Structure formats: C-alpha cells, structure tokens
Amino acid sequence: MQLLLQLLKGTGVTLEVFSLTLIFSLPLGFVVCAGRMTRILPIRWIVDLYIQIMRGTPLLLQLLFFYFAPFYIFGASLPRFWAAILAFTLNYSAYFAEIYRSGMQAIEVGQYEASKVLGFTKAYTFFHIVLPQVIKNIIPxxxxxxxxxxxxxxxxxxxxxxxxxxxxxxxSSREFSTIPIFVAGVFYFIMNYVVSKIFDVVEKRMAYYR
Amino acid sequence: MIKAEHISKSFGDNVVLTDISFELKKGQVLSIIGPSGSGKSTLLRIITQLERADNGTLNIDGDYLFKSNGERAEYTGSKKAREIGLKVGLVFQSFNLFPHYTVLKNITAAQRAVLKRSKEESEEKAIVLLRKMSLEDKAHSYPFELSGGQKQRVSIARALALDPEVLFFDEPTSALDPELTREILKVIRDLSEENMTMAVVTHEMAFAKGISDWAIFMDKGVIVEEGSPAELFDSPKEDRTRRFIKSFEE
Structure with missing residues (x-):
C-alpha cells in the first residue's frame, strides 16, 4: 500500500515532465519546422544541424549534457527537473518539426494553386486550407x-x-525485489493505453473526409 | 477581353513559350490544342497568375497584368494583379477540390473570404450553381464521395461562383473516362450557350471543333496555326497541324 502511494506520487512527477514537454515542444516544433523550410540558408543550416544532433545522439546523453554542461560552463546547474524538461523539449521539438514538415509536404501543390486562383490570401490558405489537412495527416x-x-x-x-x-x-533495491519495477511497468502501460485511446478518438473524429 | 502579345517564358534553359499572341473576345470560346509539352498549360497558368511571364504584354478586360518594356514583362502592382485575378477563373485537370470541405463549402468559401458575401447569399449562389450542374443533392457530401465527373462539376461551380469574366479550362476531361468526359463537355457547352467567355485546353478534337469560335494549335511553345475551327480542323495549312489532328482519327 505504502509502495503504491509512492509510485502514484512518482506518476504525478512523470505526468508533469510529460505534459510540460508536450506544452513546450508541440509549438516549438512549428518554429523549428519553419526554420527547416525557410529560404534563408544560414538559418536552415543551423536548424538542420540542430535536428541532426537531436536525432543523432542518445536522449540519455542529451539529458546528461543539459544537466552537467551548464555547471562546467557557467558554474551553476539548472534544477534537475528543469534540466530534464529542457532536454526533452529540445529533443521532441526536433522530432515534431520533422513530422510537421512531412505533413506539409504531403499537401498537393494543387491545393495551393486552387487557393491562389480563387483569390485566397496566403494566410487564409495556410490556416483554412493547408493546416487542417496537415493536422489530419500527422495525427498518427x-x-x-x-x-x-x-x-x-x-x-x-x-x-x-x-x-x-x-x-x-x-x-526495488530497498526491498530486494523486482516487484516495484514491474508495478511501475503496469503504470506506464496504463498511461499509454489512455494516450493511444485518446489518439484513436481524435483520428476517428477526423475521418469524416479522406 | 483577353489580349496577349508576344508572351515568352522559359524555365531555366528550357524555353516553353515563344512569342505567343492571341485575342479572346467577350462571349467567345477559344480552344487551344497541341501535343503534351507544347506550352498550352503554361500559357493558361500565366494568364491565371500561377506562373510569371518573362516577356510580353497581357491585357485582361482593359487592365494590363503585365506590359513588355522591350526586354521583359513588367507586372502591375500586387493589389491590381489580385483584382485582375478575380476576373479569371481556372478549372484544373485534377479538380483540386478542398477535401476537408463539403461540396457546399467548396463553393462558398471563396465567395465569403474573398468577395465578402454573406453566408446566405453565398449559399444561395452555390445552390443555384449546383442545380445547374445537377448536383443539388450532393451539397453536403465531401469530395471523396463523388465520382470524377461530379468532382469536376463542383470545381466548375466553384470557379463560377466568383462570377469570373473569363473561365479557363486546363484539360478538364483528361482525368476522366469517356462517359464522365461527356458529362463535363455538356456542362462547358451549356456555358458557351450562355455566352460565357472561355478558353479550353483540350484533347477532345470533335468537341473543340464544335464549341469554339477560334482555335489555336500550339507545338513546342509556339502557335503553329490558328483559325476558325472549320479552317483549322478541316483544312489545316501547316503539315504539323494536319499530322496532329490526323493522329486523333486513328
């Protein structure tokens, strides 16, 4: 019972890390995506490199970097929790940016051309014609x-x-037992079960057109 | 209505249009024929501002979209260009309907966002057009639920909803089977009977001959020959034209 309470408390922190990462990285991914698709070459190179590093190195290493590097450079570390949020956010923004980009590229050029000929402004075309289709494309x-x-x-x-x-x-180490780890595994499973059900619902709601 | 003079266009080293001049008068139907890659579509795309001309002069309904200064085409300001753009409609080969909008919304969206018409007014207009296209029962369907011919009729209705002065068709039946092609050709024929000014790029020779007041044959970016449909289709002067038209009879 004691153990379950402790694990529940830990789940609270896990959910905090999870939701803060999403809150920051989902929008930041748009910014990165824009940088990845811009015609201004120096910006594109920098963003390219950033994405390559984030995708090309272990997330574990990135976590250690964002926790320890500030200490060596500035002499002070971020609090552990916020170093983790920073590392997760920067890492996931890179992945989300690539997903957004593939979603954008899946939009047929004819959609832009029809919008242009009908007289829509660029902003209208993006927000009303392109974006809704991109969102549907990238949900999975x-x-x-x-x-x-x-x-x-x-x-x-x-x-x-x-x-x-x-x-x-x-x-586990206190009680010389692997049971707490397995219980934690069940917790992760339940969280992801909920997440996948939520995405199922969203996908179904967007299935009104093809 | 449309007067084009000496239009030229290249993509890099690839010359797609050379010295194209023609005129389309109000209420007339122009057909443009020619093999693939002859520059027909590019010409329509320049007039509808999907591409920019390198050189030449284009007047649409009294306004210059661009004027040659001898060396290149100088375009009018973007506000004026937008205004001119609203006078021309374009029907695409691949329909390009908005998949996330119902048929009704496909036809009302631009009326509302661009012409600032009210919801009621734009829907009324859409219903009238859908009736004309015999699609009134499809108003609340989504494009994926329609046949190719129905999609193309919706896209024609979408273009007509903005009351263009001229309507351009870029191979409107090339993605359709013969039966659906007839559907679309009938719609275009009906429009010509209402004196809609139109230019049609097509491979439907019999249709082009029957519907148009003037016909142009293009090949390799130049106008090889033009004339009344009777002249161009029945007694072409140029050997190239004759061979092209004959290739459809076999």
Whole structure:
C-alpha cells in the first residue's frame, strides 16, 4: 500500500515532465519546422544541424549534457527537473518539426494553386486550407511520438529526477525485489493505453473526409 | 477581353513559350490544342497568375497584368494583379477540390473570404450553381464521395461562383473516362450557350471543333496555326497541324 502511494506520487512527477514537454515542444516544433523550410540558408543550416544532433545522439546523453554542461560552463546547474524538461523539449521539438514538415509536404501543390486562383490570401490558405489537412495527416505520427515520450520520461531518473521509474528503482533495491519495477511497468502501460485511446478518438473524429 | 502579345517564358534553359499572341473576345470560346509539352498549360497558368511571364504584354478586360518594356514583362502592382485575378477563373485537370470541405463549402468559401458575401447569399449562389450542374443533392457530401465527373462539376461551380469574366479550362476531361468526359463537355457547352467567355485546353478534337469560335494549335511553345475551327480542323495549312489532328482519327 505504502509502495503504491509512492509510485502514484512518482506518476504525478512523470505526468508533469510529460505534459510540460508536450506544452513546450508541440509549438516549438512549428518554429523549428519553419526554420527547416525557410529560404534563408544560414538559418536552415543551423536548424538542420540542430535536428541532426537531436536525432543523432542518445536522449540519455542529451539529458546528461543539459544537466552537467551548464555547471562546467557557467558554474551553476539548472534544477534537475528543469534540466530534464529542457532536454526533452529540445529533443521532441526536433522530432515534431520533422513530422510537421512531412505533413506539409504531403499537401498537393494543387491545393495551393486552387487557393491562389480563387483569390485566397496566403494566410487564409495556410490556416483554412493547408493546416487542417496537415493536422489530419500527422495525427498518427504525433500519437507514436507521444507514446514514446511517456516511456522516455523514465530517462529523467538518470539525472536524479524523482519520478515514477526512480521511485520504483529505489523501492526495488530497498526491498530486494523486482516487484516495484514491474508495478511501475503496469503504470506506464496504463498511461499509454489512455494516450493511444485518446489518439484513436481524435483520428476517428477526423475521418469524416479522406 | 483577353489580349496577349508576344508572351515568352522559359524555365531555366528550357524555353516553353515563344512569342505567343492571341485575342479572346467577350462571349467567345477559344480552344487551344497541341501535343503534351507544347506550352498550352503554361500559357493558361500565366494568364491565371500561377506562373510569371518573362516577356510580353497581357491585357485582361482593359487592365494590363503585365506590359513588355522591350526586354521583359513588367507586372502591375500586387493589389491590381489580385483584382485582375478575380476576373479569371481556372478549372484544373485534377479538380483540386478542398477535401476537408463539403461540396457546399467548396463553393462558398471563396465567395465569403474573398468577395465578402454573406453566408446566405453565398449559399444561395452555390445552390443555384449546383442545380445547374445537377448536383443539388450532393451539397453536403465531401469530395471523396463523388465520382470524377461530379468532382469536376463542383470545381466548375466553384470557379463560377466568383462570377469570373473569363473561365479557363486546363484539360478538364483528361482525368476522366469517356462517359464522365461527356458529362463535363455538356456542362462547358451549356456555358458557351450562355455566352460565357472561355478558353479550353483540350484533347477532345470533335468537341473543340464544335464549341469554339477560334482555335489555336500550339507545338513546342509556339502557335503553329490558328483559325476558325472549320479552317483549322478541316483544312489545316501547316503539315504539323494536319499530322496532329490526323493522329486523333486513328
């Protein structure tokens, strides 16, 4: 009972990491995506490199970097929790940006041409014609990424964030038992079950057209 | 209505249009024929502002979209260009309906956003047009629920809803089977009977001959020959034209 309460508390922290990461990275992904698609070459190069680094190196290493690097450079670290949020946000923004970009590129050029000939402004075309179709296109890929994020939050334990996995680990070594870890596994499973059901509903709601 | 003089256009080193001049008078139907890659579509796309001309002069309903300064085409300001754009409608080969909008909304969206018509007014107009296209029962369907011919009729209604002075068709039946093609050709024929000014790029020779007041044959970016349909289709002067038209009879 005691254990369950502790794990529930850890789940609270896990959900905080999860939701803050989404709140920051979903919009930031748009900015990155815009940078990735801009015609201004220096910006595109920088954003390209950023995405390559975020996708090309282990998230675990990025977490350690954002926790320890400020200490060596500025002599002070971010609080563990916020270092984790920063690392997750920057990492997931890169992935979301790539998803947004593929969603944009899937829009047929004819949609832009029809909009132009009908006299729509660029802003109207983007917000009313392109964006709704992009959102529909990318929902499945975003769903995948969000499910991965639920599991990735466990990595925050490596820099000492007291979240679900960390608490389960501590309880395991204290009680010489793997049971707490398995219980934590059930918690992750339940969270992702809910996430995937939510995405199912969203996908169905957008299935009114093809 | 439309007067084009010496229009030229290249994509990089690839010359697509050379010295194109023609005139389309109010209430007339012009057909443009020619093999693929002859520049017909590019010409329509220049007039509807989807492409920019390199050189030449184009007057639409009394206003210059661009004027040659001898070396290149100088375009009018963007506000004027938008105004001119509203006078021309374009029907695409691939329909390009908005998949997330119902048929009704496909036809009302531009009326509301661009012409600032009220919801009631734009819907009324849409219903009238849908009736004309015998599609009034499809107002609340989505494009994916329609056949190709129905989609193309919706896209014609969408273009007509903005009351264009001229309507351009870019191979409107090329994506359709023969039966659906007839559907669309009938709609275009009906429009010509109402004296709608139109220019049609098409491979439907019999149709082009029957409907148009003037016909142009293009090949490799130049106008090889033009004339009344009787002249161009029945007794073409140029060997190239003759061969092209004959290739449809086999």
């Amino acid at each position: 890929a975003i769903g995948n990424e969000v499910i991965t994020l639920v599991k990735d939050t466990a990595l925050a334990s490596t820099i000492g964030v007291i979240e679900l996995f960390r608490i389960a680990q501590t309880a």
